[in-house]
Each structure stands twice: as C-alpha cells, then as structure tokens.
Amino acid sequence: MKAAAIARNTFREATRDRALTGVLVAGVALILATQALGALALGEESRLTVDLGLSAISGFGLLVIVLVGTSLVAKEIERRTIFNLLSRPIGRPAYLLGKWLGLSSALWVVVAVLGLVVWLMLEVRGHGGYGPAVAEAAYLAGLELTVVTGLAVLFSALSTPVLSTLYTVGFYCAGQWSWDLRDFAERAPGALGVTLRVAADLVPNLPIFNMRALAAHGQVTTPFHLGLATLYALVYCGCVLALAAAAFESRDFK
Amino acid sequence: MRTSAAPASGWPTPGRLPDAPDHPPEALAIRTAGLSKSYRHNWTGRIVTGLDELNLEVRLGEVMGYLGPNGAGKTTTLKLLTGLLKPTRGDAWLMGVPIQQVSSRRRIGFLPEQPYFYEYLNGMEYLELAGQLSGLAGQEAHQQARGWLGRVGLGERPRLVLRKYSKGMLQRLGLAAALLHQPDVLILDEPMSGLDPFGRRDVRDLILEQRERGTTVLFSSHILPDVEILCDRVAIILGGRLTRVATVGQLVGASHQQVEIRCTVVPPFAPEPGLVGTVERRDRPHETSFLLHDDTRLGEMLAWLLRVGAQVRAVTPQRATLEELFLATAARADADGHADERRSA
Amino acid sequence: MSAFALTPRATRMATAWAVALALGLAAFLIAAAAPRRLPRPQPLEELSYYPSGRCLEPATLGHAESFADLAWLRAVQYYGEHRRTDMRFARMAHVFDILTTLSPGFLPAYVFGGFALAQEGGDFPHAEALMLKGLERNPSSGELAFQLGFLYYVRPGGRDLRHAAEYFELSTRLPDGPPAARRFAAFARQNAGDLRVAWALWRDVARSSQNRYLREMAEREMRTIERAWAAGHAALARRHLGTPRVIVGGAP
Numbered sequence: 001m002k003a004a005a006i007a008r009n010t011f012r013e014a015t016r017d018r019a020l021t022g023v024l025v026a027g028v029a030l031i032l033a034t035q036a037l038g039a040l041a042l043g044e045e046s047r048l049t050v051d052l053g054l055s056a057i058s059g060f061g062l063l064v065i066v067l068v069g070t071s072l073v074a075k076e077i078e079r080r081t082i083f084n085l086l087s088r089p090i091g092r093p094a095y096l097l098g099k100w101l102g103l104s105s106a107l108w109v110v111v112a113v114l115g116l117v118v119w120l121m122l123e124v125r126g127h128g129g130y131g132p133a134v135a136e137a138a139y140l141a142g143l144e145l146t147v148v149t150g151l152a153v154l155f156s157a158l159s160t161p162v163l164s165t166l167y168t169v170g171f172y173c174a175g176q177w178s179w180d181l182r183d184f185a186e187r188a189p190g191a192l193g194v195t196l197r198v199a200a201d202l203v204p205n206l207p208i209f210n211m212r213a214l215a216a217h218g219q220v221t222t223p224f225h226l227g228l229a230t231l232y233a234l235v236y237c238g239c240v241l242a243l244a245a246a247a248f249e250s251r252d253f254k
Numbered sequence: 255m256r257t258s259a260a261p262a263s264g265w266p267t268p269g270r271l272p273d274a275p276d277h278p279p280e281a282l283a284i285r286t287a288g289l290s291k292s293y294r295h296n297w298t299g300r301i302v303t304g305l306d307e308l309n310l311e312v313r314l315g316e317v318m319g320y321l322g323p324n325g326a327g328k329t330t331t332l333k334l335l336t337g338l339l340k341p342t343r344g345d346a347w348l349m350g351v352p353i354q355q356v357s358s359r360r361r362i363g364f365l366p367e368q369p370y371f372y373e374y375l376n377g378m379e380y381l382e383l384a385g386q387l388s389g390l391a392g393q394e395a396h397q398q399a400r401g402w403l404g405r406v407g408l409g410e411r412p413r414l415v416l417r418k419y420s421k422g423m424l425q426r427l428g429l430a431a432a433l434l435h436q437p438d439v440l441i442l443d444e445p446m447s448g449l450d451p452f453g454r455r456d457v458r459d460l461i462l463e464q465r466e467r468g469t470t471v472l473f474s475s476h477i478l479p480d481v482e483i484l485c486d487r488v489a490i491i492l493g494g495r496l497t498r499v500a501t502v503g504q505l506v507g508a509s510h511q512q513v514e515i516r517c518t519v520v521p522p523f524a525p526e527p528g529l530v531g532t533v534e535r536r537d538r539p540h541e542t543s544f545l546l547h548d549d550t551r552l553g554e555m556l557a558w559l560l561r562v563g564a565q566v567r568a569v570t571p572q573r574a575t576l577e578e579l580f581l582a583t584a585a586r587a588d589a590d591g592h593a594d595e596r597r598s599a
Numbered sequence: 600m601s602a603f604a605l606t607p608r609a610t611r612m613a614t615a616w617a618v619a620l621a622l623g624l625a626a627f628l629i630a631a632a633a634p635r636r637l638p639r640p641q642p643l644e645e646l647s648y649y650p651s652g653r654c655l656e657p658a659t660l661g662h663a664e665s666f667a668d669l670a671w672l673r674a675v676q677y678y679g680e681h682r683r684t685d686m687r688f689a690r691m692a693h694v695f696d697i698l699t700t701l702s703p704g705f706l707p708a709y710v711f712g713g714f715a716l717a718q719e720g721g722d723f724p725h726a727e728a729l730m731l732k733g734l735e736r737n738p739s740s741g742e743l744a745f746q747l748g749f750l751y752y753v754r755p756g757g758r759d760l761r762h763a764a765e766y767f768e769l770s771t772r773l774p775d776g777p778p779a780a781r782r783f784a785a786f787a788r789q790n791a792g793d794l795r796v797a798w799a800l801w802r803d804v805a806r807s808s809q810n811r812y813l814r815e816m817a818e819r820e821m822r823t824i825e826r827a828w829a830a831g832h833a834a835l836a837r838r839h840l841g842t843p844r845v846i847v848g849g850a851p
Contacts, residue, residue, distance in 0.1 A: 013372065087359060091611070201631050228637065
C-alpha cells in the first residue's frame, strides 16, 4: 500500500522528467528514420525496422535508467526529500520496492510506446506478420530493463549518482557478456575457470532476454523461454532489492 | 552502527537515569535514555560526537522548545527520533513505542529543517502522498489534503507545482504535511527559520492551535520570543550534551532584566546622582532613549523623567537574548569541564 | 526480553539478507541452466572461426542484429559503388562474412553475397564458402539449399552439375524448399537443357527477388542467354555463362 504510493510518486517523477519525453521522442524519431534507410536496404526494410526498433527499445530504456534510475535514491538523499518520506511509518524495504516499481512502470510505458511504433511501421509496410515476434521481443526487453532498474536502485541506494551509473552500466555489459564469459570459463584453467563460471552465473544473464535474432526473421520463441525469462527477472530483482534493503537499513541520512 | 545490544521494548531501569522521572512513563510522549550518536569521519577515521547521552522527557500535551547554537546536536536528536539516523547507543520511545520500530512513527508528524519537496508535484499531490505514507487511506488522504491545503492558505491554487512555491509557502506546506494525519506528537526542526514576520506568525498560530488540541510539540529554534510565546518548557543543548531543562519563566526570569524607555523632549539634564551607573542615555534626532540596567529601579527612573519634563512614549522590558543565555549556559558548562566535548560542526 | 534478542532493525536486516540469499541462489541456478535450454543469440564457437566478426560481436552488447543491418547497408553500398565504377569487389567477401557472423540467420545476405561474389566478383570460392556457411548455420533452410544448387548450376567457368543436383535435392527434402527444386534437380541430373534451366532459374529471381541488384543481375543473364539463343549460338552463350564479369550489353 505504502510501496504503491511511493511507486506512483516515482512514476510521476519519471514521466514528468524531460529526460523521458526526450528519450521517447528520440526513439520514435530513430524508428521513423530507419524507414528512410529502408530504401537502401534492398527489400530488407522490415528486418531493419524490427532490428533497429528493438535495439532502440533496449538502448533508450537503458538511457532512461542511466538518466533517471541511477540517481533515483541518491538524489532523494542529496536533495533531502527523503526526510519527508522515511520519517513516516514506512519501512525502508517498502520504500526501495516502491522506487523500483515506479521506475519499472515508466520503462514499461517506454517499451510499449516504442514497440507500438515499430509494429505500426511494419503494419504500414504490410508486414503485420511480424507482430507476435515484435511483441515477444519487446516483452523480453522490458524484463531486461526491469532487472537493470533493480540494479540501479541497489547502487543508487549505496552510492553517488556517478558511481551508480558506472556500476549499473558495468553490470549491464557484464550481463550481456555472461554467456560468452561462461564459454570462456570452460576453457580457462582451474581456479580461474571456476571464478569466471561463478561470476557468469552471478551477473544478470541478460542473453536470456534476447530474442532479437529470432524476431529479425519474424519468428516467435517458446512459451518455456518466456516463462523462464519472467521467472528469472522476478527472482533476480527480488534478490537485488533484498540486498539493497539490507544495506539501506543501516544507512544514516545526515 | 550499533555498538551495544539494547532492549527492544520496555523501559530502562530508573537507575540508568541521572534523575528519576517525576511522571509515570505513560504520561510521556517522548523519552530518551542515554541516546548517543557519533560519526566516524570517512577519511581521517576520527570519531566526532553528535549527541552524548541524552536523557530527555517530553510530557504528553507539552510544548517543548529545544534550544542550542548551530552544531549543538538539535537536528541530530530530531533525526534520531524520526528514524533518519541510527543511534550509536541508547534508546528512545515515542508514545511508548521504541524508535527502532517503524510503527513508532505512526503517531508523529515531522517537519525537517528547510524542508525540500518534489518540484514536479503540486500541493495537492504532495499532501496526498504524505497522508498515504502516514497511513491514511486514499480517499481520506485526498480529503485531508484538500482540507489542510486550505488551512495553511494554499487552497486557492491546489494545482500549482511546488517549483513555483515561495519559501514561506513551502514551509506552510511542510507543516500541513506534518499535521494532516493528526499526529499525537509534532516534531519540528527550526520551523520559523528563514520566514518573514507573517510566515512566523502563521507557523506560531499553527503550533498554538495544536497545543489547544492537546498535541505534544517538540521544536528546535533560535528565536527566543517565539520560544517564549509557545513553550511550556525549554531544553538547552550545547556540544551534544543536554545542559538544562527549565520552564520559560525560570530561564528568562533568572537573567537580569533591562528596560528601555523612549522619550521625546528631554532637556539635556544629567541623570540624578542615584541613577548614575545603572542607566545609559542615547540621543537620536527625534527622541532620546534610556536603557535601565536594573528593572527594580524603574519607578525611580520614571519619576525623575517626569520631574524634568520629559514626555515618555514607551517603556519596554528588554529580555536577555538567546545568545546571552547560551553564553551564560556555556560559561557554566565550561566551568563544569565539558568544554572539550563541543562538536566541531 | 533477553539481552541477546535481535533488535527490530537487526531482524529486518537478517530477513533481508536471508531473502537475498535465497533468491540469489534461485537466480544462480536459473542462470546456470538457461544457456542449455534457450536459443543462443550468437554462438561463440562458430564465431571463433571468423576473427573479425568474433571481435565485433561482443562489442555489440547483444545488438548484433542491428549491427548486421548496418553491415548489410554497408555491403549493399559497397557493391553498388564498385559495380558502377571498377567492378572490383576485393573486400566484399569480408563484409558479408562479418555480417553473416553477426546475424547467422540473415538468409538474404548469403544469397545476395553469394551471387554477387560469384557472378560479378569472380570469386567463386568465397561465394561457395559463404553459402556453405549459411547452410551450416541454417541447416533446415530449403531456400538456401536451393540457391546453393543454383549457384553451382550457373557457376562461372563451368557448371558443377553434381553439386547442383545434390543441393537441389536437399532443398526438396527441407520444409521451405521451393516447389521448383524437384524439377531443377532432375534437370541437373540429366545434364540436359542447360540454357533453358539457367534462364528459368534467373527468371524466378527476376520475378521474385526484392533485391534490385539481384533482379538486374538476373535480367542481364536472361538477356545474354536470349540473345545467344536467338542467334543460334549456344556455344557462345555457354561461353558467356562461363565467363566471370559479364558486361551487360557489351556483346563480343
């Protein structure tokens, strides 16, 4: 209930921030611009629209997290607005949960709007058949952003905005490379291999949320994939938020 | 970080307190026992004490002023009570609930020093958020928000974003946010600082209104006239240590009273020999003022002025300023050997 | 309450740590199992054969498809530019290699790359390698098998009918193989009707391809065959077909 109030406020904060509007406008502009490139693509326009559209969803979503998410909690501490919240009967875990829910909701709006634009472009070009593939890929991209938001909340609760940006982007990259890291670990000797293997399993395994290669060819994925990705996103976010709560509990607000 | 395990609930044994409470615990709105806070400097590792062994009791329905110079530990105390800081040692209870429990903050309203707000919200939205976080249901939060926005004089433009609020408007909004869930205990950090006379009067009226309601108020301040009008009792803190708890009368009465007398048409007379040394004369273009250092000799002084044909316009008792009280208290504390414990910032 | 009892805050912290640990373990297990159960966006083993694509791929941060599109645009520009000027396609094989490494399922890239390399670049070995790579990555693509058969059938410098028949037949066994594959497999086996078959194959391309350059290539080949056929110079046409870098309109 109180987490929902925080979430609603965070959603307002994100959606009234000019950064979000800017990102949305830029995303739509990019997707429209790919339509101009399409003339050069020799019949592969729909592919181009799907790929660049889905990449735009992930890329601009990450940008929103960097612009808004990494300072989500840190800014409240810096600007002392947090005094007005935490001096009320609200647990700190509920506060963090609300922050994560609020920004995640804003990101789902970004995903939905850009996904809809991609689908509209395909529909206009007579490739409506890509619809289900785009919808599934956009859903997975949304899950990925939700996980990265969880990390941003964790780092933002522990650190300054600049450092939490670095940490969040670092984990994002490591997460994208996690499967390569695991392959590399198999070839690495002894302790190094084990260490890499553990690291690969600990960073968010973002390739789970990547079906862009399938969507580029208009193919949908399996319900098992969607289910596992959803479960993984929820479990990973829960873990990260619990860590953030544990660390936040002992924090002083001077 | 906590250094000692303390009982999570219940009352500390009276033996731990320097003076036994005069009131049963049930009658206390706020109680602290050995409440201490020290900070470790990030780089030097040096430990500075923000608050040292505070034992404070605020009775139900009482308005208590919490006085001290900058850096004395006033804000530290209030933040400890509201859960924004974690005590290093000691315990505190709000309405009998240990401050470690989230529920201890259910019945309090808090106004931070120079409150900061979400600039992207409007007044209505902010108060609704505050109400919901303090446990009001959605509809009730909405009604209270609407009501309180009007009560603090901001009701005419409920959709104005806070970015466009003036400092005084923000302070009133902060008070409304602290009050709209009808708390039993009100904790205000420097509620009048930076306000113009009108703003101060508004805040004063709100606090008096809450006193009428029976709300317990603990507020920190620098401004003695406000403290005098509002408070039942006053606690003075210096260098992180509570040095004195007294009624306003005791505090003010203990100091020497001065009286200012303003007159027009005063012949350039020398004062009567008996008053020399206790009165200072200041001549200005349109009036002359006398500062009488001993108020017990006011009658004698006035009689002399009338005798020489001066026209007396105003007689104003001059209270000792808070600064003087601080200095006096500090001097006493120095004498007691606590001077070295003053915190640096 | 005992002195050793946890304070409310310590209880909250302990709970948070316990939840984090439990969920972290679950996430760890899912992450460890997921690569075996889910489609891989980009397989590293295959990439390792292609140093350039392999270096590029991790840098795309999971957006290999979009980078493949950029590479596709680059490849098309490269082709168009050099076809207009010097007909030298030295780096084209490399560009198509990177692009198909980034996006192993990008079938049109194999087909266009293969024909552009073979017919215009005079680089049949690279064309063949590109198509074989495509078929290896997309073993169920009847379309790609068909196009590879086609490539062998019209190989500059002499048709490779054995391989052509082999891949046309493979195409008939795969789900999305074109209906014509069976017919062409028979032609290739019989070693008969060379020019008619070649013309029909090119006509299909000219009618169905969305790729303008490929269509132009097909039309040009059709005209060459028609001209030779009309003049009754089957041998000349065969020689044309067998010569790389055929220049349109410039009849010898």
